Amino acid sequence: MNNSYKKLVDQFSKLAHLEHALTFLQWDHMVMMPPGGNTPRSAAIAELTSLHHQELTSSKTGELLDQVTAETAVEEQSIKEMRREYQQAVCLPADLVRAQSLAGSKCEHDWRNQRQQNDWPGFLKNFRPVVLLAxxxxxxxxxxxxxxxxxxxxxxxxxxxxxxxxxxxxxxxxxxxxxxxxxxxxxxxxxxxxxxxxxxxxxxxxxxxxxxxxxxxxxxxxxxxxxxxxxxxxxxxxxxxxxxxxxxxxxxxxxxxxxxxxxxxxxxxxxxxxxxxxxxxxxxxxxxxxxxxxxxxxxxxxxxxxxxxxxxxxxxxxxxxxxxxxxxxxxxxxxxxxxxxxxxxxxxxxxxxxxxxxxxxxxxxxxxxxxxxxxxxxxxxxxxxxxxxxxxxxxxxxxxxxxxxxxxxxxxxxxxxxxxxxxxxxxxxxxxxxxxxxxxxxxxxxxxxxxxxxxxxxxxxxxxxxxxxxxxxxxxxxxxxxxxxxxxxxxxxxxxxx
Structure with missing residues (x-):
């Protein structure tokens, strides 16, 4: 394993450890956590999600991907998948991501009652922005x-x-x-x-x-x-x-x-x-x-x-x-x-x-x-x-x-x-x-x-x-x-x- 590829492996391993923590915080949130823990847990998940995104889309990750060389076919495919993950995260403007989060949260939250009430006009009002942003x-x-x-x-x-x-x-x-x-x-x-x-x-x-x-x-x-x-x-x-x-x-x-x-x-x-x-x-x-x-x-x-x-x-x-x-x-x-x-x-x-x-x-x-x-x-x-x-x-x-x-x-x-x-x-x-x-x-x-x-x-x-x-x-x-x-x-x- 050459040095440039090893640095990328270390960077994506760090990202994987953040994903690990998020996975089990989210599992506990849905399965074991008492209702009273929702606010601090949501804040913790949001913070870790933000850290993960910042690390993945950082200039460091981009520079490592620009500099890396592959010595084997497996390394070449591995780098391709790293680039794919990086590109999928970095291609969206931060303001679009924020707007989608807000619009999606409101649409999903209101949908719970709107569906029960068969309220299509009310749902459509929230759904139009979701479609536009999508x-x-x-x-x-x-x-x-x-x-x-x-x-x-x-x-x-x-x-x-x-x-x-x-x-x-x-x-x-x-x-x-x-x-x-x-x-x-x-x-x-x-x-x-x-x-x-x-x-x-x-x-x-x-x-x-x-x-x-x-x-x-x-x-x-x-x-x-x-x-x-x-x-x-x-x-x-x-x-x-x-x-x-x-x-x-x-x-x-x-x-x-x-x-x-x-x-x-x-x-x-x-x-x-x-x-x-x-x-x-x-x-x-x-x-x-x-x-x-x-x-x-x-x-x-x-x-x-x-x-x-x-x-x-x-x-x-x-x-x-x-x-x-x-x-x-x-x-x-x-x-x-x-x-x-x-x-x-x-x-x-x-x-x-x-x-x-x-x-x-x-x-x-x-x-x-x-x-x-x-x-x-x-x-x-x-x-x-x-x-x-x-x-x-x-x-x-x-x-x-x-x-x-x-x-x-x-x-x-x-x-x-x-x-x-x-x-x-x-x-x-x-x-x-x-x-x-x-x-x-x-x-x-x-x-x-x-x-x-x-x-x-x-x-x-x-x-x-x-x-x-x-x-x-x-x-x-x-x-x-x-x-x-x-x-x-x-x-x-x-x-x-x-």
Whole structure:
């Protein structure tokens, strides 16, 4: 390691230590901290965030990047990722960042009540400035991009789905938008023949917690390197050796927690599987959210909801929740994969969820590129929901265009990662099934070690050393392809092959 590169490594290690402190302050803020601690904690987080930004965008960091030379291909890629992180932070004027923080905070705060009151005019008043500032951010990022981008929206998309352009995603989504509505009707007709609802019952929360810990163990989670807690919204965070998972529990629905826990275990497994030799460096980060979501959805949809794994895990469900003894593993699984169009994205099933995402992608792309205005959204939302899911949201803003909080703080470009992740997860599992002919037998025995080895070798160990689509090509032989996801849905919901 030459001296100029070593100085950069030291600088980014310092930044990583600040990120570490922020991560666990924020985790505690959301999980453990008493309400009275909000003011000093918020001040501490703001101070550390400011210090991190100042250090990252300092003249020292810029000078080190200007002076550095690479001696190996790995160092060259590492420096590229450092420049990318630096450029994404330094390209925005400080006054724009401050204005966005203020506008986003007000919009998100007021949205909490405005949504409940179905108050679109009130929300629009706060949302217009958020959109205007997001367009300024998109243009600034577009102008400063190291590699040419097709549109300002692509610059926002690059924050979350790096390497997956709007054009590439649009082509994939067009295929899904064409085929999913008909597939949905076929699935619903088939499920009418065998209703899959579970009877109303009460499942003790403490028993559910033990059951979810067992699921994490079965999925390979190491409790010496992490823990599970409770929060209003499930999430995963942490670092190597200290992965924090949260889930939520409802007395009347034990499946909801299990699905969330499996999902977050996938996120945590990816983070814990990143290469140790690149700790603290941008090259060692997860590549993008299209891959991160693929890992969470892989553990939730491909492993946990597979028939052989549910067959294995049913005995644990019966043991921890004796109320479920009247249900077979197949009945439990059928209830978990029930399909029904609904207004709310976060409650959507595996078949309809992509249609919710496509709607948001199409609207936000045109919004950021200046092709539509904020006041056009309700009518577009209603049209697209009616077209794809047969549900009108006319005058129903609460369950329509005001249901998500992503846009309230200007997080445009995030939504596509959810469905790109679903497609990637199906593509990975198709490859794994070809590679391991005994996959079904292994899952029926509760053995997922072969899957974790494959993921570590082909996805986790790559971190950000390659472009996202290059990682997928290396693992599966081709770029993200909707065929695998559509085949997965037909097999699961129409042919009942697994």
């Amino acid at each position: 367009r300024q951010e998109a243009q600034a990022r577009f102008d400063a991009a190291i590699e040419p981008l097709a549109s300002p929206y692509d610059a926002m998309l690059d924050l979350y789905c790096a390497g997956d352009s709007a054009g590439f995603i649009a082509n994939i989504f067009t295929r899904l938008k064409k085929e999913l509505p008909n597939l949905l009707q076929e699935v619903m007709e088939k499920q009418k023949q065998n209703p899959t609802r579970l009877a109303t019952s009460s499942y003790p929360i403490e028993a559910q917690k033990e059951l979810n810990r067992q699921l994490m163990k079965s999925l390979g989670f190491n409790f010496d390197h992490g823990r599970m807690d409770v929060s209003a919204h499930p999430f995963s965070t942490g670092c190597r050796g200290d992965q924090r998972i949260t889930t939520r529990f409802r007395e009347g629905d034990f499946l909801d927690a299990l699905l969330a826990t499996a999902h977050e275990t996938g996120h945590a497994s990816y983070e814990d599987g990143l290469p140790e030799q690149w700790d603290n460096l941008p090259i060692g980060h997860a590549r993008n959210l299209s891959l991160h979501e693929s890992q969470s959805l892989f553990f939730e949809k491909q492993i946990f909801l597979s028939a052989p794994f549910i067959h294995y895990f049913t005995s644990f469900i019966h043991t921890h929740l004796p109320e479920t003894l009247k249900y077979s593993g197949k009945q439990l699984r059928d209830a978990a994969i029930s399909v029904q169009p609904s207004y709310i994205r976060v409650e959507a099933d595996e078949v309809t969820y992509p249609l919710h995402v496509i709607l948001r992608f199409e609207i936000e792309k045109e919004l950021i590129n200046g092709q539509i205005e904020a006041e056009d959204i309700p009518e577009l939302w209603d049209h697209k929901m009616t077209e794809s899911l047969g549900l009108s949201t006319k005058d129903n803003y609460k369950d329509g265009c005001m249901q998500d909080m992503h846009w309230t703080d200007g997080s445009f470009g995030y939504f596509p990662s959810y469905t790109m992740g679903a497609l990637n997860s199906a593509q990975f599992f198709a490859t794994i099934k070809k590679t391991f002919p005994d996959w079904e037998k292994n899952l029926r025995a509760g053995d997922i070690s072969f899957i974790r080895r494959w993921l570590k070798e082909n996805i986790w160990s790559k971190a950000s050393s390659m472009a996202g689509q290059d990682i997928i090509i290396s693992a599966t032989g081709e770029k993200t392809n909707a065929n695998f996801f559509l085949s997965h849905l037909r097999d699961r919901y129409l042919k009942d092959l697994y």
